[in-house]
Amino acid sequence: MIRRTLVACSVAIVLAAAVVTAQGPAQPPAAQPTAALARANLAKPRPKAPFDLTGVWLHGGGADNSFRFSPPTGFKLTPAAQVHYDAARKAQAENKVYRDDIGQCWPAGVPLIMTRVWPITMMQYPTVIYMVSEFMNSLRVIYLDGRPHSDPDVVVPSWNGESIGQWEGDTLVVDTRFFVGHHHWVDSGIPASDAMHVVERIKLLSDGTTLQIDYELTDPKSWEGTWKYTKRWRRVEDRDIAEVSCLPDLNEHMPTTKSGANVR
């Protein structure tokens, strides 16, 4: 009886092994070349880009090219944002600093990351532009491969948001949304919420030495209407970017960030 059982089991095992061998081991489905740098995606025929941003860029500053995204004349905030704005003005009147989250190592985020006076390295491919600011090495990705914005229920919010770019004549129009809505500021006391939407119209001027971006910022949770700005950067040919990190043991030695003048 025992012998017959063992024979039956052996036959069953051999048959099962034969079936597995015939089918082969379970394979994951073939990966689709949807990544921005997938070779098949890069190889797709596309119109030649009107310009190439590849290079290092530094915001110019100056009276007509502020580093800040200050509220426009006559601006109106939502009640929730007004609380922050009033607190920031009160702190300013007392020579204090209101919620300087960037100083506390939170990411600057779009749009402020674009106008720090640290150079931004930009690398342009047919399918994507990578921007790495020297300031905390913040990474920003602008997809050019025709993909739509992600499913809002799936996308991971970020300080630089999800950027989708499309060429319109000699202009690159970039639509950015899905931002983190905390510790994220457009200006002192002006919070960026998770509803912020940024449209940038990017042009290359002056024989490729000037980068100009027209901004349109909307955020129904923080302000009414659309705030518009124009910013310019100059191409920097003599400077590479380096590793820059905001670390806990940095701020322990920074009088500005540890001082009692900071209003949290």
Place this chain on the structure above:
Amino acid sequence: MRTKAVTLACAMLVVAATAWAHHSGAGVDRTKTVTITGVVKEFRWTNPHSWIDLEVPDAKGAPTVWSIEMNPPPYLVRSGWKASTLKSGDKVSVTLNPIRTGEPGGIFVSVTLADGRVLDGRGAGPAAPRPPAAQ
């Protein structure tokens, strides 16, 4: 003409002083300078800010550590600095813009080294911010 030159110089100073910061400088009194003499406890050559912890005797002679915030190394290099310029134990004088609250610290302006050399930290290389008139 002289007024214009002074105005431009002030504008350049403001731009240079705020350009590199990773934070707001509103808590610092840029109109005042303080010079302190002490012993270097630690000097860190790093991004986004270099810094000096300087041990300075207070009014009663007790050692107090002043935190002194500096530009990143690329700016300091243009002002003649190297990583080896300061070592722990060096006796130096530092001029700084103080924190408004009176806490022992501030933004670096210049140092007088033990050998008498004076170095600022603003940098003046080609990547430094350009004055408004040049834009």
